[in-house]
Amino acid sequence: MKANVHVMLKDGVLDPQGEAVRHALGAMGFAGVNGVRQGKIIALDLQDGTSEAKxxxxxxxxxxxxxxxxYRIELL
Structure with a gap:
């Protein structure tokens, strides 16, 4: 069984990595990027039958x- 856990900073929490990406995109000529939020995906390979509660x-x-x-859990 596989699952992905999508983790993002909550709204209102400063995201310096996202801001650095937004700035770099602008510097590279990609206009119109008003904001970037960066997160992570954690890929889990689990024993069959592992509950979403676990x-x-x-x-x-x-x-x-x-x-x-x-976070958001995605069962695959």
């Missing part, structure tokens, strides 16, 4: 800093 536990315990990040 994956949520993993996210809450380690994979996402829920104070400043949100």
């Amino acid at each position: 994956i949520r536990e993993m996210c809450e315990a380690l994979l996402a800093n829920t104070v400043i990040e949100s």
Whole structure:
């Protein structure tokens, strides 16, 4: 069983990496990019039958800093 966990900074949290990417795109001539938010995808290869609740536990315990990040679980 496979799952992807998409982790992004919550709205309102400063994203310096996203801002650096936005600035670099502008410097490279890509006009019209008003904002960039950068996140991460964590690909999990799990034992068959692993529950979404168990994956949520993993996210809450380690994979996402829920104070400043949100996450979404995608079962594949």
